[in-house]
Structures are given as structure tokens and as C-alpha cells.
Amino acid sequence: MEGSPRIKILGIVGSPRIGGNTEILVNETLKAAADEGATTELVRLHGKEIKPCDGCRSCRKTKECWINDDFKPVFDKMVEADGIIIGSPVYFSSATPQVKAIIDRAGYLSIAKGRVFENKVGGALVVARRAGHNFTLAELLFFFLHQGMIIPGSSYWNVAFGREPGGVLKDEEGLETARNFGRKMVWIIKRIKGLG
Numbered sequence: 091m092e093g094s095p096r097i098k099i100l101g102i103v104g105s106p107r108i109g110g111n112t113e114i115l116v117n118e119t120l121k122a123a124a125d126e127g128a129t130t131e132l133v134r135l136h137g138k139e140i141k142p143c144d145g146c147r148s149c150r151k152t153k154e155c156w157i158n159d160d161f162k163p164v165f166d167k168m169v170e171a172d173g174i175i176i177g178s179p180v181y182f183s184s185a186t187p188q189v190k191a192i193i194d195r196a197g198y199l200s201i202a203k204g205r206v207f208e209n210k211v212g213g214a215l216v217v218a219r220r221a222g223h224n225f226t227l228a229e230l231l232f233f234f235l236h237q238g239m240i241i242p243g244s245s246y247w248n249v250a251f252g253r254e255p256g257g258v259l260k261d262e263e264g265l266e267t268a269r270n271f272g273r274k275m276v277w278i279i280k281r282i283k284g285l286g
């Protein structure tokens with residue numbers, strides 16, 4: 091969604107399922123951020139090939155990841171954004187492998203490039219049928235904290251309930267938490283950038 095070019099928020103949907111609960115939740119956050127004036131973009135990991143980090147550490151020297159797959163365009167969007175949201179369904183009390191591949195590779199490469207995520211605003215959204223939200227949320231927040239990023243709060247922790255695609259639409263508190271998170275993200279970015 092087009093808003094101020096000075097506030098860019100990227101929402102990464104880490105579900106392998108297109109149009110699922112994670113996508114709905116990330117979209118709620120992005121819509122609320124757009125209403126506050128941000129330009130937003132949603133990126134699905136669905137259909138992308140993003141291999142796991144192989145631990146070669148060559149990025150420390152070359153400042154690039156040698157693995158030739160769909161990672162680089164996603165990483166470049168993360169570098170360009172003022173705010174980064176990572177949404178994941180809970181899979182066995184954890185984020186999905188697609189999300190883990192992104193955080194391992196982006197996290198290592200960003201350090202190699204001189205901590206390029208430092209002082210960006212970030213946060214996570216997680217959705218599950220029943221349990222494992224808090225572990226997964228913490229797993230993702232550890233990434234943002236490690237990167238020296240600033241994490242806004244919301245009206246609750248950023249968790250929601252749903253099983254089948256669309257199930258999360260019944261969790262009004264989860265949706266409102268996602269929206270408040272989007273509003274808070276823009277509130278903080280405006281202040282960091284001296285726009286509000």
C-alpha cells in the first residue's frame with residue numbers, strides 16, 4: 091500500500107500456506123500501519139526457495155551470501171525497510187523452517203555488512219491452533235533484539251488463534267493486537283525519523 095515514502099514497512103509471511111492465518115494477521119498489521127501513513131509491502135515465503143544457512147561464514151569476507159536462491163531479494167527489501175515484521179505459524183512450538191532460514195541468513199549477513207538492521211523497528215506475529223505461541227514469539231523477538239532493533243509493544247503479546255485458513259478471523263483480540271502493533275510501529279518510526 092502506498093503511503094509516505096519516508097516510512098516503509100515490510101511484512102514477511104513465513105507460512106508455506108498461501109492466504110492462511112499468518113498472511114491475514116500480517117495484513118491486519120500492515121493495513122493499520124498504512125492507515126497511519128506508512129508505505130507497506132507484504133512478502134510471502136510461500137513458493138520461494140530459501141535454503142538454510144550452511145555456516146560457511148564466507149559472508150563475513152565477501153559481504154554477500156553465496157547461496158543462489160530467492161533469499162537476496164527478500165534481504166534487500168529488509169535492508170530498505172524502516173520496519174520489519176516477521177509472521178509465522180507455530181510448527182511444533184517453533185517458527186517454520188522458512189522463517190528460520192531467513193533469520194539465520196539475514197541475521198548473519200546483516201552483521202557482515204556492518205549491522206545494517208541496527209535501529210530499525212521490528213517485531214513478530216505468531217498464530218497457532220492451540221499452544222506454542224510464546225516460545226515462537228520469543229524465538230523471533232530474539233532475532234530482532236540480537237540485531238539491535240527496536241521492538242514496539244501492542245495491547246497484548248502478538249499472538250492469535252486459528253487452525254484452518256481464515257480461522258484467525260474469529261480471534262478479534264488477536265486481530266486487534268496485530269492492528270495496535272502496526273499503529274505503534276508507525277508511531278515509533280515517525281519519532282525516530284523526526285516525522286511526528
Ligand SMILES: Cc1cc2nc3c(=O)[nH]c(=O)nc-3n(C[C@H](O)[C@H](O)[C@H](O)COP(=O)(O)O)c2cc1C
Pocket residue numbers: 105106107109110111112113178179180181182183184217218219220221222251252253254255256
Ligand atoms: C507441521 C505443523 C505443526 C504445527 N504445530 C502446531 C503447534 O505446535 N501448536 C499449535 O497450536 N498449532 C500447530 N499447528 C497448527 C498451525 O499453527 C495453525 O494451523 C496455523 O493457523 C497455521 O497458520 P497458516 O494458516 O498461516 O499456515 C501446526 C501445523 C502444522 C502444519
